[in-house]
Amino acid sequence: MAPTGKDLEAVEKNRPIVISGPSGSGKSTILKKLFEEFPDRFGFSVSHTTRAPRAGEVDGREYHFTTPSAFTALVDAGGFIEHATFGGNMYGTSIQAVEDIAKEGKICILDIEMEGVKQVASHANFPRPRFLFLQPPSVEILEQRLRGRATDSEEAIQKRLKQAEVEMEFARSGGIHDKIVVNDDLDTAYKEARDFIIDGK
Numbered sequence: 001m002a003p004t005g006k007d008l009e010a011v012e013k014n015r016p017i018v019i020s021g022p023s024g025s026g027k028s029t030i031l032k033k034l035f036e037e038f039p040d041r042f043g044f045s046v047s048h049t050t051r052a053p054r055a056g057e058v059d060g061r062e063y064h065f066t067t068p069s070a071f072t073a074l075v076d077a078g079g080f081i082e083h084a085t086f087g088g089n090m091y092g093t094s095i096q097a098v099e100d101i102a103k104e105g106k107i108c109i110l111d112i113e114m115e116g117v118k119q120v121a122s123h124a125n126f127p128r129p130r131f132l133f134l135q136p137p138s139v140e141i142l143e144q145r146l147r148g149r150a151t152d153s154e155e156a157i158q159k160r161l162k163q164a165e166v167e168m169e170f171a172r173s174g175g176i177h178d179k180i181v182v183n184d185d186l187d188t189a190y191k192e193a194r195d196f197i198i199d200g201k
């Protein structure tokens with residue numbers, strides 16, 4: 001569905017924030033603190049996916065569950081700000097889903113990976129969000145944190161570290177991000193991220 005002028009006005013008023021950064025850089029940790037401090041100010045958009053719902057998942061809550069043909073039709077109609085295929089399933093953030101958050105008077109937070117960031121930044125008619133990049137202090141510290149999190153296999157950790165180098169180079173040279181926050185001391189990084197998100201500083 002094409003965006004309506006009125007809904008995009010709401011998006012322009014409550015400009016979404018794109019947060020990106022290597023896996024393990026601390027995006028979830030920072031966002032958790034932000035939502036604790038400001039419980040009503042932000043929202044996550046509901047993504048579309050072609051994967052089957054898992055037990056307990058509700059259409060329109062965890063995801064908008066969609067057939068591949070409906071998904072492709074929405075891609076062709078320019079209805080996504082970003083989309084990608086992972087593990088054989090399509091995922092995407094629709095313009096409508098972001099507008100739904102903005103219409104509630106909330107700022108939509110988009111936690112997306114590098115290819116998605118490029119798509120959002122180059123979208124033809126979606127108002128430009130504000131882009132925040134969260135950077136680990138070093139690849140060595142990132143490795144320690146990924147190991148400390150204990151959620152990934154050795155193979156996954158190596159893959160994430162390699163990808164982290166690519167993403168950090170992209171942030172340095174891409175010219176997209178409005179703010180880069182180095183997540184060394186958590187409280188300091190949180191304050192910097194919050195100042196950017198809340199006050200635009």
Ligand SMILES: Nc1ncnc2c1ncn2[C@@H]1O[C@H](COP(=O)(O)OP(=O)(O)OP(=O)(O)O)[C@@H](O)[C@H]1O
Pocket residue numbers: 021022023024025026027028029030145146148149183184185186187189
């Ligand atoms: N400033 C910090 N100092 C020490 N540990 C931290 C800091 N920030 C985050 N961590 C820890 O690093 C690990 C990775 O953080 P987190 O899961 O928030 O990363 P993420 O960017 O959301 O990763 P993913 O993209 O894989 O979801 C977690 O165990 C978290 O507790």
